[in-house]
């Protein structure tokens with residue numbers, strides 16, 4: 203079984219008497235890539251800074267590789283924690299070459315060995331041949347790779363990445379996040395990323411923590427966040443979807459406008475309770491043969507698919523992802539069918 207590389211247990215951080223992180227608890231196993239995902243100001247960067255050792259904690263405990271590095275009473279300085287960091291603005295030294303930047307933190311390593319390691323890391327990040335270039339002449343994506351190589355150079359136990367792709371355009375962001383994942387996985391690195399971009403989180407992370415107002419709402423794999431969100435906030439924040447009113451008609455049994463379904467989470471909910479059922483766009487299939495009809499009120503072309511907003515007879519709307527060769531006009535009624543693995547509902 204893999205061991206825990208990073209553990210946060212009830213961590214709290216306060217700025218000027220204002221508590222900005224509350225009771226943050228999660229574990230990252232060795233070799234896992236985690237991500238803290240949330241809107242601006244939710245405390246993601248503060249969490250990274252606390253883990254790196256730049257912020258003291260006011261409650262709880264942080265352990266890295268089995269060492270307790272922070273409690274209320276004890277605070278290891280950043281250099282003792284064995285953590286590498288990649289910053290949003292890369293923080294490269296403009297007066298140093300690529301090799302100079304990457305080798306910067308490798309103190310105490312003989313110069314020939316340092317050069318070998320720098321060349322090896324440049325190869326890993328796809329920048330072989332760039333050792334003698336100055337960083338200001340590189341593209342944003344290349345600068346990001348230099349920053350990654352520099353953070354990996356001292357062989358940290360844990361890598362922290364703060365919005366590492368936010369200065370890049372969308373297409374490059376997606377490609378680079380896949381590449382960075384491959385690089386980290388090939389080296390067995392344990393890493394924690396923070397971002398407000400869920401596509402980035404999905405592309406990179408094994409585990410994602412959704413944060414809101416300094417609290418962690420759910421720490422889970424992307425699939426579970428999407429299909430089994432722990433609460434309504436996570437359901438709204440991650441992915442797209444619609445809520446339909448439903449009534450509990452028996453133990454774990456719900457009736458709503460599109461049918462009758464079982465929902466494990468509503469097992470203990472009293473008969474007659476009013477709840478909301480979550481329907482993702484991929485739960486609502488277009489089916490010409492279905493007698494359930496819905497009217498197209500909005501459509502968004504997404505290349506391979508249309509995202510249709512469909513009005514039900516009650517006026518409530520649902521979303522449906524449909525292969526784009528099914529091109530229906532606004533106002534047209536189309537047949538739909540539900541295909542849901544787990545029914546998710548909230549009171």
Ligand SMILES: Nc1ncnc2c1ncn2[C@@H]1O[C@H](COP(=O)(O)OP(=O)(O)OP(=O)(O)O)[C@@H](O)[C@H]1O
Pocket residue numbers: 217218222240241242243244245246247248249398
């Ligand atoms: N040095 C500081 N002193 C006082 N308050 C701070 C300080 N740094 C951050 N804060 C506050 O703490 C809260 C969390 O900030 P933090 O930067 O961790 O959020 P974030 O989720 O990383 O946001 P962003 O994505 O905008 O960087 C915010 O309300 C912010 O205003």
